[in-house]
Amino acid sequence: MSTHHHDVVVIGGGNAGISLAARLRRDGCRDVAVVDPAEVHHYRPLLSYVAGGLATLDDLRRPQADVVPEGCHWYADRVVAVDPERSTVRLAGGQELTYGDLAVCPGSQVDWDALPGSRAAMATPSASTSYLPEHAPDTWTMLSRLREGRAVFAVADAHVPCAPVALKPLFLAADHWRREGVLDRIEIDLLAEADALVPQARADLLLREAADGYGVRVRTGVRLASVDAGARTLHLRTAGGTEAGGTDAGGSAPGGTEAVPYDVLYLAPPHRAPAWVAASGLADDGSDGLVAVDPGTLQHVTHARVWGLGDAAAVDALPSGGALRKQVPVVADNIAARHSGRPMRRYSGYSVAPVTTSRRHLLLGEFDRAGRPEPTVRVPDLVRPRRSLLLFDRYLEPRVYWHRLLRGKVS
Ligand SMILES: Cc1cc2nc3c(=O)[nH]c(=O)nc-3n(C[C@H](O)[C@H](O)[C@H](O)COP(=O)(O)OP(=O)(O)OC[C@H]3O[C@@H](n4cnc5c(N)ncnc54)[C@H](O)[C@@H]3O)c2cc1C
Structure with missing residues (x-):
């Protein structure tokens, strides 16, 4: 069995994993590895428009090789187990990875x-x-x-x-x-x-x-x-x-x-988290099989070098891609803070609900984990259904996703 070490290993190259890996690289982290068996990356929010007749699958797919950030090592393989006591990750193909920090973001799956x-x-x-x-x-x-x-x-x-x-x-x-x-x-x-x-x-x-x-x-x-x-x-x-x-x-x-x-x-x-999360001791009684993290710092409740974000993490907030705009910088900065001893940043539970109310209008709810409004902009009022919002969500947001979010340009 071959073993490789990386400063940061990211499990899952979806919205969370690719955005985080790119952000870490931008911040100067030289040795980041992403593990994901998928050959194709999906911008999943467009699936709703496919189901509503306003988009096709071609609009939301890109080769995974095109989105893995430059300078990151990509293991096109599936994680089958983590041993947080030994700081190791086991891949289906038999390889073992060891890590300085581990970000666990394999998403959730239909149950x-x-x-x-x-x-x-x-x-x-x-x-x-x-x-x-x-x-x-x-x-x-x-x-x-x-x-x-x-x-x-x-x-x-x-x-x-x-x-x-x-x-x-x-x-x-x-x-x-x-x-x-x-x-x-x-x-x-x-x-x-x-x-x-x-x-x-x-x-x-x-x-x-x-x-x-x-x-x-x-x-x-x-x-x-x-x-x-x-x-x-x-x-x-x-x-x-x-x-x-x-x-x-x-x-x-x-x-x-x-x-x-x-x-x-x-x-x-x-949906539920992959079963190996709990089998690896990364879930706890209160996390319903999701990665058990402090919902503020996103650090694992027991294993200080393990982090959780995205749909697979128990962050006590509505899982969404919009939420990752806030979670990714928190994890990236807190990994650095763990090394330097700086105080850690906290995630508010921010999440989003962009919902079409017709084939022309969409409203955007933005809120914290208590359901209190947390708007990105005060004016205009984005909760009121608007034509411009639907155009943004359907046509502009995918570009923002491919060209900014997946390149770690989140603050
Ligand atoms: C139909 C639909 C519509 C949505 N609409 C919106 C929207 O309009 N706005 C919004 O903000 N959010 C929306 N979301 C939610 C958003 O897509 C998710 O919150 C986001 O994709 C979560 O990112 P993630 O990286 O945690 O998980 P994912 O994006 O699911 O990525 C997980 C990755 O982990 C990989 N993986 C899984 N198991 C393993 C393993 N064992 N080893 C290695 N890798 C593994 C997978 O291959 C995948 O690439 C929507 C989701 C869906 C499904």
């Missing part, structure tokens, strides 16, 4: 087992998701072809990346159905496990108003139980056989479930 029947449903033309590239184009095919019936949009709560953007396909489809003159013939249900559509009160209110404008029945605080693909029925868990949530969207059954039949089902599925 089909957490919602029985959901994987089988995805194999049918009546159910889809924007959360995986292989399904996003089919989502638009499914939604755009619907002419009548019942469209159910279900949003799980467990670690769904930037969960509010699951509403993008809903609003893009509802506007499409209105333009096609079929909206009146389609019943639309939005079933969200979270208590709010967005963690920020005003953005939540505006989204509910926008949903109301399309006749969408909105229920929050529901519990998704299972999907019966054959019967095209989503089951909700109810407390002691009573209905979950507000207005009636289906038949309540004894035994604690409520059946919600659908003609088409859009699902934002539950």
